[in-house]
Amino acid sequence: MPIRFKTPRGTRDLLPQEMRIFRYLESILRETFESFGYSEVQTPIFELFDLFALRSGDEIRNTMFVFETGEGEMALRPEMTAPICRMIVEGKLDVSRKPIKVYYIARCFRYEEPQAGRYREFWQAGCELMGSPYPEADVEVIELADRVLKKLGVKDYVIRLGDVALLRTYMESLGVNYEVQNKVLSTLDHVQSSINKLEVYINKLKDDGMLDKTEIIDLSERAYNIERLKRRLRRYEVPAPFRQYLELDLEVYKVEDLSRDELIKFIERKIEELMILIPLALAYEGLLIAGQRVRLPLRVAEVLSRALRAKGHDITEVIERAEDLFGHVDKAKEEISRLEEIIELLKFLEVSNVLLDLGLARGLEYYTGIVFEVHVPFLGAQSQVCGGGRYDKLVAEFGGPNIPAVGLAFGMDRLMLVLEKTMQVKLSEQPLVMVVPVSTKEIPAAIRISSQLRQRGVRVFSELMRRSLKRSLSMADKLGASVVIIVGEKELREGKVVVRYMKERRQDIVKIEDLGKVVACYLKS
Secondary structure, X not given: OOOOOOOOOOOOOOOHHHHHHHHHHHHHHHHHHHHOOOEEOOOOOEEEHHHHHHHHOHHHHHHOOEEEEOOEEEEEOOOOHHHHHHHHHOOOOOXXXXXXXXXXXXXXXXXXXXXXXXXXXXXXXXXXXXXOOOHHHHHHHHHHHHHHHHHOOOOOOEEEEEEHHHHHHHHHHOOOOHHHHHHHHHHHHHHHHHHHHHHHHHHHHHXXXXXXXXXXXXXXXXXXXXXXXXXXXXXXXXXXXXHHHHOOOHHHHOHHHOOHHHHHHHHHHHHHHHHHHHHHHHHHOOEEXXXXXXXXXXXXXXXXXXXXXXXXXXXXXXXXXXXXHHOOOHHHHHHHHHHHHHHHHHHHOOOOOEEEEOOOOOOOOOOOOEEEEEEOHHHHHHOEEEEEEEOOOHHHHOOOOOOOEEEEEEXXXXXXXXXXXXXXXXXXOOOEEEEEEOOHHHHHHHHHHHHHHHHOOOEEEEOXXXXXXXXXXXXXXXXXXXXXXXXXXXXXXXXXXXXXXXXOOEEEEEEHHHHHHHHHHHHHO
């Protein structure tokens, strides 16, 4: 039996119409990056594995494509920030010309379970702004993200804005070291991901939809995991205010039988429990770091829980909650002022749809300040199309100079999903002209005419199958050709050809010497 070939799991082919959307998206991204003064760079598609493991640890191996070479372990790049930091360390970018502003459009790879809009081979478009520690640098990167969405004509999107410096400075004030902070932020990011998924289910139910079988199974599994966590936490002497959240929820065993309203209330309860129980677990169960069990002070867990719930479009109210949570720490107080300055500048630039979220952490551990995500809600569970933030220590951790930095990355596959759903008219290619010889005698003249038109910038499809005129015209219809140039023996003797305008179903006889001008004029009209 012959081998049945197909695309590897987690990859896809881009067909002509998809490539037109991709190239259109690429042109908008490139145009926007360059309008902000960024210059394009590109890096090898694979790097030393240690470049990515240095910051995230060897456990990242399971999420990457890693292979052995004579020069050591290599990995297909999962992102572009680390390779660009490596360029700085190698002295390939001039750090004396600050800020360094570079962008990229690159293919990246991750060895994870594929999902809708999330592939193992994927495209990222992003930028890095290195050298400026000031709020206006953060603002520029967020404005750039906003500008791209507006240029693409996307109206329904939300910019979720957070600041991990508030969480970091608070934990630091209580003696929690940097590496433990990283693991805490990574845990919060997982909590946020679960909450986002559950909120998608709520929105679907509120829009008079019902969860399908797969979603019910996913919801049940998430609920069971919360119940398992409750059982573990019951072993500890948990303070009275938290004990109510450790009560068994019997509805977890009958999720399939719940009505729409009951499901909404059930999911809202699970979200509340996640925001309470995960920080509580960090205090009682702790984190396993380098073989050691590290537990957070209970008051840190309480503050993390409150931070997860401190979010909204009412910026003033969320800032007040930030002051209440972190304002007693001097460094945090300074960061709140910085955050307010960023928000004011965004307002000045008319960057709207900002949702301030004090619990936003993002998945990468190297963030040190502002973090943000752009979500397009109608994409459902995979709504995030862009993410970024400030990472002031990363270049130094790779052995380079101490350079503050901020950046972002767009998931181009997600943006393509957005365009496929929102674009009113499909992107068309440049108008097509088909050149058809009536018989084999006219082939040389037809080839010459095709070549001359191409030199004038016309997109030409030559008849190469020696079809009859009738079949050639039928093929021209299928191809969507605007014009068919018919090269016949009689007309050719007079130095002329027949030009057939397919939309109008009419034709003219045109001198070959005037053909280029006539065709170009018609295609522009």
